[in-house]
Amino acid sequence: MIRPLSCCAGLAVLLALLPVRADTATALPEVRLFTTGGTIQSKGAHRQKLMEYSDGKVSPTELVDDLPELRDIARLSYAEISNIGSGGIDTPKLLLLAQQINAWLAQPEAAGAVVTHGTATLEETAYFLNLVVKSDKPVVVVGAMRPFTAVSRDGPMNLYNAVRVAATPAARDMGVMILLNDEINAARDTTKGNTYRVDTFVARDAGPLGFADSDRIVFYRRPTSRHTAHSEFDVSKLSTLPRVDVLYAYQEADDAAIKGFVSAGARGIVGSGGYSEPLAALKDRGIVVVQSDRKGSGRVVKSEKVAAKGQVTADNLPPHKARILLRLALTRTTDPVEIQRMFDEY
Amino acid sequence: MKRLSLMAAALSASLLCTVPLLPAGAAEIPTYAPLPPAPADAAALPTVVILSMGGTIASRGTPRLNVANYGGKGVPRVDPEDWFADEPELATIANIRLEDGRPPVDRASGETQGDDLRVAARLRVLLRDPTVDGVVVTHGTNTLAESAYIMNLIVDSPKPVVFVGSQRPWTALSGDGPRNLYDAVRVAGSKDAAGKGVLHCMNQVITPARDVSKTSAYRVQTFKGIDVGAIGYADPDQVKFYRAPLRRHTTQSEFAGRDYADLPRVEIAYAYRDAPGYVIDAMVAHGVKGIVVDGTGAGSPTTSQTEAIKRAQAKGVVVVATARTHGGRVQDTPRRREARIVPGDNLVPEKARILLQLALTRSTDIADIQRIFDEY
Numbered sequence: 001m002i003r004p005l006s007c008c009a010g011l012a013v014l015l016a017l018l019p020v021r022a023d024t025a026t027a028l029p030e031v032r033l034f035t036t037g038g039t040i041q042s043k044g045a046h047r048q049k050l051m052e053y054s055d056g057k058v059s060p061t062e063l064v065d066d067l068p069e070l071r072d073i074a075r076l077s078y079a080e081i082s083n084i085g086s087g088g089i090d091t092p093k094l095l096l097l098a099q100q101i102n103a104w105l106a107q108p109e110a111a112g113a114v115v116t117h118g119t120a121t122l123e124e125t126a127y128f129l130n131l132v133v134k135s136d137k138p139v140v141v142v143g144a145m146r147p148f149t150a151v152s153r154d155g156p157m158n159l160y161n162a163v164r165v166a167a168t169p170a171a172r173d174m175g176v177m178i179l180l181n182d183e184i185n186a187a188r189d190t191t192k193g194n195t196y197r198v199d200t201f202v203a204r205d206a207g208p209l210g211f212a213d214s215d216r217i218v219f220y221r222r223p224t225s226r227h228t229a230h231s232e233f234d235v236s237k238l239s240t241l242p243r244v245d246v247l248y249a250y251q252e253a254d255d256a257a258i259k260g261f262v263s264a265g266a267r268g269i270v271g272s273g274g275y276s277e278p279l280a281a282l283k284d285r286g287i288v289v290v291q292s293d294r295k296g297s298g299r300v301v302k303s304e305k306v307a308a309k310g311q312v313t314a315d316n317l318p319p320h321k322a323r324i325l326l327r328l329a330l331t332r333t334t335d336p337v338e339i340q341r342m343f344d345e346y
Numbered sequence: 347m348k349r350l351s352l353m354a355a356a357l358s359a360s361l362l363c364t365v366p367l368l369p370a371g372a373a374e375i376p377t378y379a380p381l382p383p384a385p386a387d388a389a390a391l392p393t394v395v396i397l398s399m400g401g402t403i404a405s406r407g408t409p410r411l412n413v414a415n416y417g418g419k420g421v422p423r424v425d426p427e428d429w430f431a432d433e434p435e436l437a438t439i440a441n442i443r444l445e446d447g448r449p450p451v452d453r454a455s456g457e458t459q460g461d462d463l464r465v466a467a468r469l470r471v472l473l474r475d476p477t478v479d480g481v482v483v484t485h486g487t488n489t490l491a492e493s494a495y496i497m498n499l500i501v502d503s504p505k506p507v508v509f510v511g512s513q514r515p516w517t518a519l520s521g522d523g524p525r526n527l528y529d530a531v532r533v534a535g536s537k538d539a540a541g542k543g544v545l546h547c548m549n550q551v552i553t554p555a556r557d558v559s560k561t562s563a564y565r566v567q568t569f570k571g572i573d574v575g576a577i578g579y580a581d582p583d584q585v586k587f588y589r590a591p592l593r594r595h596t597t598q599s600e601f602a603g604r605d606y607a608d609l610p611r612v613e614i615a616y617a618y619r620d621a622p623g624y625v626i627d628a629m630v631a632h633g634v635k636g637i638v639v640d641g642t643g644a645g646s647p648t649t650s651q652t653e654a655i656k657r658a659q660a661k662g663v664v665v666v667a668t669a670r671t672h673g674g675r676v677q678d679t680p681r682r683r684e685a686r687i688v689p690g691d692n693l694v695p696e697k698a699r700i701l702l703q704l705a706l707t708r709s710t711d712i713a714d715i716q717r718i719f720d721e722y
Binding site: 214215224303315 | 571574579582584586588677678
């Protein structure tokens with residue numbers, strides 16, 4: 001059933017259509033699962049093992065066969081992008097994922113998409129997709145805090161709920177969503193806030209959009225920042241993205257890291273606090289500087305002082321998300337005024 | 347109604363009285379720095395009505411460290427004009443009109459639902475005025491969220507209505523009132539705030555009336571949207587929104603567009619271990635049309651309450667279940683359906699009460715009331 005494909009990045013990509021129950025399937029919405037790996041697809045040495053669970057991978061078929069209830073709520077197909085921890089998700093995989101999701105959602109029969117992902121950088125992939133998916137159909141990124149093999153594992157219910165949301169018309173035009181622990185969160189505003197708890201994903205400034213409750217999917221909010229079908233960014237023809245690095249701010253931080261970033265070819269640098277002096281010199285070298293903050297909540301307010309330095313403020317995006325927006329911004333312009341507009345809007 | 351658009355006069359008057367030692371009972375606002383500059387184009391400012399319903403933000407206490415035992419009989423209140431005199435820079439962000447909607451000072455009881463309905467009718471008139479861009483309602487914080495929610499359902503205008511209060515009296519050291527009032531005026535004058543329903547703004551956080559609750563007795567960050575959080579912020583540089591609320595409100599509300607003299611009587615029964623049914627029986631004997639049972643866990647009444655609910659329903663009383671967890675929805679389950687108990691979504695009981703009161707002005711049909719709780 002599974003046909004291996006190869007792609008330009010040299011990744012082994014598996015794409016397959018799962019057979020579904022023919023009797024009930026025709027009326028059900030069609031959802032495609034894009035699997036990348038992570039804890040939700042990991043096995044531990046024993047069922048109480050909640051860390052260092054690298055004793056095996058869960059294939060997409062194993063993941064879906066474990067959850068036959070999915071067949072009652074959607075017609076499922078899957079595409080395997082990778083089966084790795086989220087630390088290994090790189091630009092080629094992000095671009096491949098975006099291009100495949102866009103190809104799927106462009107099909108009239110497609111209702112939505114679900115992406116499995118390791119939780120550590122899940123929010124980065126989700127925000128990237130939020131900016132480059134060209135459809136208002138639901139895209140839900142899902143993960144787990146406990147491996148596939150653990151007692152009280154959270155993965156299966158998360159996956160079940162993610163498919164429910166992806167199959168829900170009310171979830172259209174919400175931007176890319178993150179679903180763990182029954183909460184439907186907006187990709188832009190949500191961050192991993194705890195290393196091990198199942199309620200790790202939190203939207204500190206703007207809260208969840210809704211909930212996957214057992215009686216129904218409920219939405220209370222719609223995001224007002226630009227996303228998906230309303231986004232100006234297009235990665236359909238790109239094979240790479242401009243390099244942008246993040247500078248962590250701390251007492252006595254000097255320009256050592258900045259020198260490294262510049263020599264590695266960074267076209268943009270995201271700062272994370274008030275130590276801006278070493279960054280000011282970058283303006284003359286054509287490197288765009290965005291000021292974010294390491295606190296993880298609240299906006300970096302717009303300031304004439306910062307604008308006069310040719311720098312951009314990141315609104316309330318944390319540094320790792322400001323990096324993603326800056327990379328995409330740099331595919332279109334290097335003008336700080338235009339990039340500031342993008343940070344105001346996205 | 348007094349129109350105070352004489353900004354220049356107010357500003358210069360205030361500059362003259364930069365007295366470091368404030369008289370007892372005046373606003374505790376530092377005068378170390380000058381007032382912000384007047385806007386270049388005052389005519390372009392939005393027009394915002396500040397309507398006082400009183401509260402801590404309109405209270406005085408002495409000494410300035412008194413943040414718990416202020417106001418009361420014989421202590422002069424802060425009149426709307428006092429706010430403007432103490433904080434004339436309000437005129438740099440809006441053309442301000444002041445209006446006093448407080449209950450009479452000598453009335454024995456505090457604020458009533460009758461006051462809310464009177465203010466709702468007044469808001470409808472104010473917002474029909476094409477020269478008004480938005481309204482700020484100041485309110486005591488204890489029942490502010492209820493008052494804001496009833497306006498959210500009755501007021502038929504997309505113009506911003508912003509509820510504000512303070513946790514410390516107007517006269518307190520580090521009082522939060524002046525900044526809260528300033529920010530509320532900014533939000534009420536913000537075009538981005540239009541169409542988002544009645545809003546609450548304190549501590550720079552903007553939360554819709556439906557979802558906001560007071561969560562702490564004294565902290566300045568007391569108001570929270572427990573389930574779904576804030577939708578924006580009154581930041582130093584701008585008023586910024588991240589979310590639009592999806593539940594029906596104001597211009598989309600079927601309850602808006604008319605005034606109400608009173609509403610059907612609905613009471614709240616709290617659930618706890620061994621909570622008796624006779625409280626519910628007493629409510630029915632008093633003629634209530636609806637009862638909100640604030641249940642344990644996911645909205646469960648006790649066995650005695652369940653029996654009393656059946657007796658109440660037999661007399662035509664509509665019963666809605668909320669959860670005393672005050673976070674999370676009461677779900678639509680077969681068992682609850684069989685018991686003809688309407689799940690109150692994630693509304694806190696005091697707001698479920700208001701929605702049920704308004705619902706009962708239109709229907710006593712369980713299915714219709716269920717639809718209303720799903721949509722609002």
